[in-house]
Amino acid sequence: MYNFNFHSPGTLDEAINLYNNSEDPKFLAGGMTLLASMKQRLISPSDLIDLRNISNLSEVSLNDKVLKIGSLCSHFKLSRNEIINDKIKNLAKLADGIGDPAVRKMGTIGGSIANSDPAADWPAAILALKSQIITNSRIISNKDFFTGMFETLLEDNEIITSIEIEIPDYFNYKKLPNPASRYAIVGVAIAKYGNNVNVAISGASHTPFIAETISDYLSNNFSNDFPEKTIAKDDLNEDIHASAEYRVNLIDVLTKQIINES
Amino acid sequence: MHEISVKITINQKDYERNIQPNTLLVDFLREELGLTGTHVGCDTSQCGACMVLHNKSAIKSCSILVAQLNKQEITTIENLQKDNELHPMQNAFRNNHGLQCGFCTPGMIMSAISLVNENSNPSEKDIRKYLEGNLCRCTGYQNIIKSIEEGAKDMKEPRITNV
Ligand SMILES: Cc1cc2nc3c(=O)[nH]c(=O)nc-3n(C[C@H](O)[C@H](O)[C@H](O)COP(=O)(O)OP(=O)(O)OC[C@H]3O[C@@H](n4cnc5c(N)ncnc54)[C@H](O)[C@@H]3O)c2cc1C
Numbered sequence: 001m002y003n004f005n006f007h008s009p010g011t012l013d014e015a016i017n018l019y020n021n022s023e024d025p026k027f028l029a030g031g032m033t034l035l036a037s038m039k040q041r042l043i044s045p046s047d048l049i050d051l052r053n054i055s056n057l058s059e060v061s062l063n064d065k066v067l068k069i070g071s072l073c074s075h076f077k078l079s080r081n082e083i084i085n086d087k088i089k090n091l092a093k094l095a096d097g098i099g100d101p102a103v104r105k106m107g108t109i110g111g112s113i114a115n116s117d118p119a120a121d122w123p124a125a126i127l128a129l130k131s132q133i134i135t136n137s138r139i140i141s142n143k144d145f146f147t148g149m150f151e152t153l154l155e156d157n158e159i160i161t162s163i164e165i166e167i168p169d170y171f172n173y174k175k176l177p178n179p180a181s182r183y184a185i186v187g188v189a190i191a192k193y194g195n196n197v198n199v200a201i202s203g204a205s206h207t208p209f210i211a212e213t214i215s216d217y218l219s220n221n222f223s224n225d226f227p228e229k230t231i232a233k234d235d236l237n238e239d240i241h242a243s244a245e246y247r248v249n250l251i252d253v254l255t256k257q258i259i260n261e262s
Numbered sequence: 263m264h265e266i267s268v269k270i271t272i273n274q275k276d277y278e279r280n281i282q283p284n285t286l287l288v289d290f291l292r293e294e295l296g297l298t299g300t301h302v303g304c305d306t307s308q309c310g311a312c313m314v315l316h317n318k319s320a321i322k323s324c325s326i327l328v329a330q331l332n333k334q335e336i337t338t339i340e341n342l343q344k345d346n347e348l349h350p351m352q353n354a355f356r357n358n359h360g361l362q363c364g365f366c367t368p369g370m371i372m373s374a375i376s377l378v379n380e381n382s383n384p385s386e387k388d389i390r391k392y393l394e395g396n397l398c399r400c401t402g403y404q405n406i407i408k409s410i411e412e413g414a415k416d417m418k419e420p421r422i423t424n425v
């Protein structure tokens with residue numbers, strides 16, 4: 001790993017100031033993605049700005065029907081959080097299925113969505129649920145946030161402070177995990193608000209996306225006879241783990257599993 | 263690059279050192295302190311040979327900077343044995359032939375203790391799920407699972423198992 005300067009600011013303002021005054025800095029949360037890429041010399045920031053000493057970024061609270069999750073909450077903490085287990089149990093289960101126990105202890109929800117890995121689990125859930133991403137300077141709608149592979153609407157010097165999620169009537173997430181890393185080969189997240197159903201897919205394409213046709217059908221009729229193979233295979237990833245055709249099929253299979261369980 | 267000063271407690275001993283910011287915990291343990299029980303088996307945060315305890319939980323020492331652990335406490339495999347007695351989990355690995363080459367073993371034992379700290383009565387399924395971050399190239403895992411089942415019981419009700 002190349003060397004860098006290390007900072008541990010105590011406030012958001014301090015963190016942004018440090019960022020603006022450094023040459024090629026990066027914010028550091030759990031480090032489960034960032035340090036791994038630095039070890040492989042894929043990136044070499046001049047400065048690391050550790051966000052973990054900033055207070056108030058790792059709390060979970062419920063205000064009426066809105067769940068607020070601090071960006072620095074670890075996957076482990078969220079998997080055990082009482083409010084989440086009470087209100088959206090399957091979201092806690094999603095957190096409990098990320099990587100392995102040691103990755104869950106360090107990795108954070110904010111880091112995961114800022115990183116926007118197409119095979120990550122949180123992005124599909126955030127896209128399916130009615131939600132918004134709160135940063136130090138603005139509120140971003142979930143629908144606008146993920147702009148591409150490892151790309152988001154965030155400015156370089158912008159920090160996610162929390163994620164706000166409206167409690168759904170029903171939510172579930174299922175993935176076929178890569179057996180080595182546990183990242184999703186395909187993951188399907190379904191959120192239901194009254195008759196409105198959102199189906200979001202991870203792992204299958206360069207960015208998480210909404211399966212429009214399935215979502216529309218399920219909004220009218222939440223049952224297993226939705227039209228199959230509606231995602232064009234040309235839009236999906238084809239790699240050593242799975243062919244695009246297999247991924248098209250997995251989307252339908254995982255969707256059915258969720259409907260059967262609901 | 264500027265050196266930074268960190269205070270860190272390792273195996274109940276306090277250290278205050280000036281370090282390069284890019285010092286990984288595992289390199290600090292092995293190179294700086296000579297604690298070579300913590301191993302390095304991969305470059306991708308996947309093998310778990312480097313597990314140490316932080317607040318009673320296993321974390322991968324290859325994927326955290328010493329700089330991130332200022333004023334915090336770490337326990338390594340070297341600190342499990344007390345008064346020449348193996349820790350119950352170490353003993354259980356010995357009794358159940360839970361290792362062959364032994365390369366993965368320190369990481370397996372740290373993960374196993376972390377599991378029991380969270381769940382004092384783990385089922386076989388709990389153990390297998392918890393070991394997702396630990397790879398073993400020798401044993402086929404069967405005896406590791408048996409070891410952890412016994413070690414979990416012995417951590418609750420210590421008994422003399424030395425052969
Ligand atoms: C072995 C292994 C298996 C894994 N398996 C899975 C899996 O099954 N599913 C899954 O979804 N993920 C998986 N991951 C990734 C893991 O979930 C990471 O925790 C996550 O992708 C990044 O979170 P982090 O807190 O570690 O962020 P970091 O690595 O610290 O940062 C990642 C990026 O996000 C930026 N960033 C971090 N926090 C913020 C913030 N608050 N505001 C703005 N920018 C920020 C950083 O600058 C950096 O660019 C795995 C990782 C490993 C090592």
Ligand code: FES
Pocket residue numbers: 301302303304305306307308309310311312313322323324325
């Ligand atoms: S050395 Fe492989 S996970 Fe740390």
Ligand code: FES
Pocket residue numbers: 360361362363364365366367397398399400401
């Ligand atoms: S005993 Fe050899 S790697 Fe596990």
